[in-house]
Amino acid sequence: MYDIIGLTKEYPSVKALDNVSLSINDKELISIRGESGCGKSTLLNVIAGLIAADSGTVMRNNEPLPYDLHKRGIAMVFQDSLLFNNMTVRDNILFGCPHKDKERREKTVRELSGAYGLDELLARYPYQISGGQARRVAIARALACERELLLLDEPFTNLDKDLKENTIKVTKGLCRDRCTVLLVTHSEAEAQDFCDRHLYMEEGRIV
Numbered sequence: 563m564y565d566i567i568g569l570t571k572e573y574p575s576v577k578a579l580d581n582v583s584l585s586i587n588d589k590e591l592i593s594i595r596g597e598s599g600c601g602k603s604t605l606l607n608v609i610a611g612l613i614a615a616d617s618g619t620v621m622r623n624n625e626p627l628p629y630d631l632h633k634r635g636i637a638m639v640f641q642d643s644l645l646f647n648n649m650t651v652r653d654n655i656l657f658g659c660p661h662k663d664k665e666r667r668e669k670t671v672r673e674l675s676g677a678y679g680l681d682e683l684l685a686r687y688p689y690q691i692s693g694g695q696a697r698r699v700a701i702a703r704a705l706a707c708e709r710e711l712l713l714l715d716e717p718f719t720n721l722d723k724d725l726k727e728n729t730i731k732v733t734k735g736l737c738r739d740r741c742t743v744l745l746v747t748h749s750e751a752e753a754q755d756f757c758d759r760h761l762y763m764e765e766g767r768i769v
Contacts (some may be wrong), residue, residue, distance in 0.1 A: 563587055564711065564742065565624035569618035571604055571766075579615065580766035588710075591734070591743045593753035596763035602746040603641065605763070606713045609640050609744070617645040622710075629632040635737060637707040639717045643696040645688040651675075651699050652684040658706035677732050705736055712737060718752055728733045730755050 564586040566608050569578040578601045586592060594602050607613040609620055611631050620627045627634045636660065644655050655671050662670065675681050678698040683691055691699070697720050717733075721738060734756050735745050747753055753760055761768050 563619040564624060567619050569608055569615045570574060571608060571615050577766050579608050582768055584671055584768060586742060589740055590740055590759055591757040592759045593747060593757040594743045594761045595747060595753055601766040602761040603715055604691060606715050610636050610713055625745040636713060637704040637709040638713040639704045641716045643700040645696055645699055647688050651686055651726060654699055655702050657705050657748055658703040670706050674706060678702050694725060695719060701733055710741055712743045714743045716747060
């Protein structure tokens with residue numbers, strides 16, 4: 563179980579997080595919706611350890627999450643795909659699983675590239691693929707980490723309707739019973755299709 567306790571983050575012109583508290587059961591798939599600027603992305607970044615909160619803490623089984631990002635047990639897909647331009651698609655996916663032996667790494671690439679229709683793209687570089695393809699590579703890279711908590715920040719942008727529906731279905735199937743997910747999205751349809759529990763944020767608070 564994850565417990566988010568009293569997270570507050572304030573910038574000069576806005577309070578991005580206002581005493582946010584939330585309990586998350588293992589393997590839950592949770593959506594967070596809200597208008598732009600309400601604090602959704604800030605919440606994910608604080609949970610991931612990329613931004614320090616002014617106050618509050620994130621607990622895992624009654625223990626604070628480590629400050630070391632590699633030990634927090636979290637993978638994240640950002641609003642921008644943020645692929646490594648000097649790496650092929652294959653190496654971008656493999657970057658998420660450096661702890662595995664060669665056989666397991668290759669099996670992971672085969673499974674994820676097959677699931678997301680990336681088989682023909684593995685030797686290409688990010689500048690040689692489309693924005694929608696880059697989104698799917700970014701999701702595959704995060705899943706390759708096999709972390710306990712997956713944070714998804716608008717992960718299904720740049721996908722047309724049919725591809726979005728398929729990507730949501732595939733991602734939900736890969737996450738179910740494997741990891742806990744927090745999905746930030748503007749889309750009620752995406753939230754309903756992917757998640758079991760739904761939250762809404764306004765002005766830095768879960769309402």
